[in-house]
Amino acid sequence: MSETSEDSGAPAPGSRRPGGRTARTRTAVRDAVLTGLTEHGYPALTVEYVAEHSGVHKTTLYRRWGGVEGMVADALDLAGEDAWTPPDTGSLAGDLRALAREVVEGFSDPAHAAAPTAFVGAAFQSPRAADALRSFYAERFRRCEEVVTRAMDRGEAPAATDAGAVVRAVSAPLFLRLFVTREPVDESVADQAADAALAAVNAGVFGRRTERPGQASAPGAAVGTSAAGS
Amino acid sequence: MSETSEDSGAPAPGSRRPGGRTARTRTAVRDAVLTGLTEHGYPALTVEYVAEHSGVHKTTLYRRWGGVEGMVADALDLAGEDAWTPPDTGSLAGDLRALAREVVEGFSDPAHAAAPTAFVGAAFQSPRAADALRSFYAERFRRCEEVVTRAMDRGEAPAATDAGAVVRAVSAPLFLRLFVTREPVDESVADQAADAALAAVNAGVFGRRTERPGQASAPGAAVGTSAAGS
Numbered sequence: 313m314s315e316t317s318e319d320s321g322a323p324a325p326g327s328r329r330p331g332g333r334t335a336r337t338r339t340a341v342r343d344a345v346l347t348g349l350t351e352h353g354y355p356a357l358t359v360e361y362v363a364e365h366s367g368v369h370k371t372t373l374y375r376r377w378g379g380v381e382g383m384v385a386d387a388l389d390l391a392g393e394d395a396w397t398p399p400d401t402g403s404l405a406g407d408l409r410a411l412a413r414e415v416v417e418g419f420s421d422p423a424h425a426a427a428p429t430a431f432v433g434a435a436f437q438s439p440r441a442a443d444a445l446r447s448f449y450a451e452r453f454r455r456c457e458e459v460v461t462r463a464m465d466r467g468e469a470p471a472a473t474d475a476g477a478v479v480r481a482v483s484a485p486l487f488l489r490l491f492v493t494r495e496p497v498d499e500s501v502a503d504q505a506a507d508a509a510l511a512a513v514n515a516g517v518f519g520r521r522t523e524r525p526g527q528a529s530a531p532g533a534a535v536g537t538s539a540a541g542s
Numbered sequence: 543m544s545e546t547s548e549d550s551g552a553p554a555p556g557s558r559r560p561g562g563r564t565a566r567t568r569t570a571v572r573d574a575v576l577t578g579l580t581e582h583g584y585p586a587l588t589v590e591y592v593a594e595h596s597g598v599h600k601t602t603l604y605r606r607w608g609g610v611e612g613m614v615a616d617a618l619d620l621a622g623e624d625a626w627t628p629p630d631t632g633s634l635a636g637d638l639r640a641l642a643r644e645v646v647e648g649f650s651d652p653a654h655a656a657a658p659t660a661f662v663g664a665a666f667q668s669p670r671a672a673d674a675l676r677s678f679y680a681e682r683f684r685r686c687e688e689v690v691t692r693a694m695d696r697g698e699a700p701a702a703t704d705a706g707a708v709v710r711a712v713s714a715p716l717f718l719r720l721f722v723t724r725e726p727v728d729e730s731v732a733d734q735a736a737d738a739a740l741a742a743v744n745a746g747v748f749g750r751r752t753e754r755p756g757q758a759s760a761p762g763a764a765v766g767t768s769a770a771g772s
Binding site for chain 2: 353354355429430432433435436437442445446449450453477480481483484485487488489491492493494495504505507508509511512514515517518
């Protein structure tokens with residue numbers, strides 16, 4: 313997760329964040345991108361649309377973001393700059409359920425769900441949006457890992473638990489239903505996802521792989537063990 | 543999963559499947575849709591493109607499929623008509639790993655991965671593609687449930703295990719990485735997903751919910767317990 317202004321292809325030597333004119337322009341563009349994405353989808357999003365809805369001139373948009381792909385990627389980068397931290401309920405079981413329920417709550421409100429859904433959809437069309445989405449989730453899951461590292465500190469989880477894999481396991485059944493199988497999710501599915509991940513933690517399934525009994529040892533690096541890992 | 547010809551809006555009174563001219567037309571259109579989706583994506587797919595690449599006249603395409611959405615949905619319906627059955631290795635642990643590895647293998651070949659990825663992407667743009675995708679995965683997971691019901695018959699899994707939730711749990715961490723976080727998957731991630739689901743089965747997490755100890759009982763129906771359930 314490097315400096316976002318670099319990812320968006322902006323030269324931005326004079327970007328005075330937060331609060332300057334450049335920051336205001338960036339949020340205006342972000343808002344227009346979100347409106348366009350959620351109302352019309354990525355394929356219908358144009359520089360003209362963003363110019364009209366942000367009040368920022370087309371030449372500025374082209375100069376600073378290069379085009380639609382850059383603006384979508386930057387909107388995602390901006391979304392990743394929030395101060396969100398994972399829940400801290402005092403137990404791993406509680407934290408994992410709280411994480412899963414946050415996902416369900418976030419997507420039960422269509423107005424709330426529209427933007428993240430549009431970003432996931434845009435990534436199928438735009439390589440730059442896909443890169444930005446990957447960065448966004450890498451950072452988001454990195455923050456989530458804290459609930460697992462705290463649990464390890466408390467002795468609630470095996471010492472070498474792969475925190476990145478655990479927090480992905482909690483969200484995965486929800487994201488599967490939201491974005492792939494398009495089935496409804498509710499608190500019951502959230503709790504089940506959290507409890508399943510917890511059971512796997514307790515069974516030692518998320519131990520960082522060096523060697524594992526049974527079955528041929530898998531080739532290649534362990535993906536769940538992200539480079540940004542704790 | 544009803545008769546596909548109905549879903550595609552086709553009157554098809556004279557459709558002589560398999561092998562007739564109508565079936566050949568349908569496969570030619572499906573092939574053109576797949577080529578278009580994988581090479582240009584859903585937003586660029588047009589009736590003109592399909593006509594050109596399938597050799598089927600535009601008026602026939604409009605009459606039989608209504609338009610691009612109908613053709614994409616029908617291509618998905620056709621994909622769901624294969625004879626695929628889940629692996630049968632003799633144990634639940636083996637079957638779940640084999641299921642997960644099939645997903646990873648399928649997506650490690652870019653040529654193989656292109657069509658399913660394009661379908662998942664198209665569902666973000668087209669409500670009819672989304673419906674067809676939902677049907678496709680409902681049927682696919684329904685077939686997968688067999689590995690869990692066999693395990694219950696062998697006494698390897700608790701009698702009231704929610705088979706639909708288990709098989710979704712196996713695929714979910716892989717689909718999360720493939721379609722949302724866009725991280726790589728490999729056999730090691732596949733095995734971990736399978737082993738995590740197995741641990742949760744053994745811990746009774748996938749017991750069909752009536753009442754569950756601790757935590758407030760979740761409102762609403764259990765989503766994992768699909769209507770098509772075993």
